[in-house]
Amino acid sequence: MRQKAGPDLTPGDAKPGGLKPDDPKPGGLKPDEVKLGVARPGARLLALAKRVPGGSTVADIGTDHGILPAYLERAGLARRVIGSDSSAGSLASAARTRIRSGCSFELRLGYGLEPLEPGEASVLVLAGLGGQTIAEILSAGRPVVAMAHLAVVQPMKDLPQFRRWAECSRLTTVTEDIVIEGRRIYNVLTLAELCRFAPAAWDALETGIEHEVTRLLLDNEPVALLRYLQTRYRLRSGISSSRAAARPEEARADQIVALQIEQQIQSIEGRH
Ligand SMILES: C[S@@+](CC[C@H](N)C(=O)[O-])C[C@H]1O[C@@H](n2cnc3c(N)ncnc32)[C@H](O)[C@@H]1O
Numbered sequence: 001m002r003q004k005a006g007p008d009l010t011p012g013d014a015k016p017g018g019l020k021p022d023d024p025k026p027g028g029l030k031p032d033e034v035k036l037g038v039a040r041p042g043a044r045l046l047a048l049a050k051r052v053p054g055g056s057t058v059a060d061i062g063t064d065h066g067i068l069p070a071y072l073e074r075a076g077l078a079r080r081v082i083g084s085d086s087s088a089g090s091l092a093s094a095a096r097t098r099i100r101s102g103c104s105f106e107l108r109l110g111y112g113l114e115p116l117e118p119g120e121a122s123v124l125v126l127a128g129l130g131g132q133t134i135a136e137i138l139s140a141g142r143p144v145v146a147m148a149h150l151a152v153v154q155p156m157k158d159l160p161q162f163r164r165w166a167e168c169s170r171l172t173t174v175t176e177d178i179v180i181e182g183r184r185i186y187n188v189l190t191l192a193e194l195c196r197f198a199p200a201a202w203d204a205l206e207t208g209i210e211h212e213v214t215r216l217l218l219d220n221e222p223v224a225l226l227r228y229l230q231t232r233y234r235l236r237s238g239i240s241s242s243r244a245a246a247r248p249e250e251a252r253a254d255q256i257v258a259l260q261i262e263q264q265i266q267s268i269e270g271r272h
Contacts (some may be wrong), residue, residue, distance in 0.1 A: 034075045037100045041071045043181040044127070044154065047188045051152045051175065052123050055079045059121035061112060061137060062086070062129050066094025070101040078123075081105035083114045113141025122149040127188075131155035131162030134203050139169075139199035153190040160189055160207040163214060167190060168200035176216040178224040186225050206239065206253070209260040222272045226265060233261045 031046055041049065045068050052058055056078050060068050063083030073079040082107055085091045091109050098105060108115035113124070124145065126134045130148050134153050145151065151171075154160045166173060172193040179186045212232055217225060240254035 004086045024056065024139035029075060031071075031075070033072060036070055036074055037069075037102065038070060038097045039065070039067060041067050044179050044186045044188075045071065046182075047177050047179040047186070048127055048152055048154060049075070049077055049124055051150070051177070051188060051190045052077055052125070053150070056123040056149070057121050058082070058112075058123045058125060059084060059116055060127075062090075062126060063094050063107075064128070065088045066097035066105070066107070068125065068127070069105040070097050070103050071096070073103045073105050074101060082108060082116070082121060084108040084110055086111045093184060111140075112137035113144040116141070116144045118143040119147040120144075124148050124151045125153075127154035128156060131165070133160060135165045135169075135199075135202050138197070142197060142199060145197050146195050148194050149192075151194060152188065154186055155187045156186075158204075160211040161202070161204060163189075163211045164172045164207050165200055165202055167211075168203075170196040170198045172196075172220070173214070173268050175218060176214065176220075178217065178220045180224055181226060185224075185231055187228070206236075206250070206257070212236070212257060212261060213264050222268055226268055229261055229265045229268070233258055233265065236261060 008017065010239040027134075032042070048068060049071055052072060054077060057080040058069075058072055058078045059082045060066075061084055063069060063085050064087075066083050069081040074082050075261040083091075083094050084107070085094065086109070088109060091107055094107055097103075098107065109124065121144070124138075129137075134155055137233060166189070170193070171191045173189050174192045175188075177188040181186060213229065217228065220228070236254050236258040240251045240258060243251040243254065
């Protein structure tokens with residue numbers, strides 16, 4: 001059930017010398033120019049922020065440190081921001097970020113979309129969670145999803161299965177950004193036409209090439225695209241090897257997909 005944030009999560013008591021909630025919003029600033037008073041968002045969080053249409057009411061589900069809500073508020077990129085988390089410890093961390101950054105975004109405790117009323121948020125952000133967890137949260141909160149405009153998601157694992165699940169659930173993926181942050185690589189998907197959402201069952205089986213390499217991925221710049229494809233090639237080849245003895249047919253299917261990914265790599269390398 002929906003639980004309101006406890007008293008320790010009340011906004012408005014910014015530290016002396018910190019940014020005050022009613023300071024002018026620096027909309028239109030470059031990311032480096034946004035004064036936060038806390039750790040700066042890295043490329044992954046900035047990629048999420050970039051997909052939020054200006055003036056939205058954003059709910060950041062599983063907000064943890066609360067840096068995304070703080071950035072969206074300080075940069076003037078959202079009309080209203082709600083951060084929620086199922087962990088009281090994470091929410092306390094987000095509350096500290098709110099104080100240090102002088103922000104006033106709301107914080108709510110609860111599982112998935114339970115802390116939200118349908119229609120309250122136009123953009124749902126679910127980042128840093130497993131693909132299956134994101135699918136489960138969206139499925140359990142269908143009324144909230146159906147009344148939102150966009151979902152910006154960044155699955156940490158099971159990316160191809162997540163793409164297939166989204167398609168089977170009648171969600172339209174409109175953008176997919178490949179983000180490189182240090183040695184790590186992330187994918188940020190923007191899902192639209194949420195009113196059509198018809199949650200499908202999660203299928204953990206590996207997918208075919210169509211959910212490994214989508215047309216939207218090809219819009220990314222070649223360096224990022226190649227890094228993504230090489231990562232997926234290694235992963236699919238590794239899955240194939242690990243299954244070779246016990247599940248030879250599945251291993252062969254994985255090997256075929258790995259070869260198809262390799263062909264994509266060669267074709268992109270040939271063009272650049
Ligand atoms: C790895 S952190 C990601 C934090 C942030 N979203 C990011 O991308 O940097 C995952 C957070 O999601 C929260 N979480 C996990 N499952 C959740 C659920 N079902 N509902 C709400 N929050 C959840 C955890 O408590 C944790 O704070």
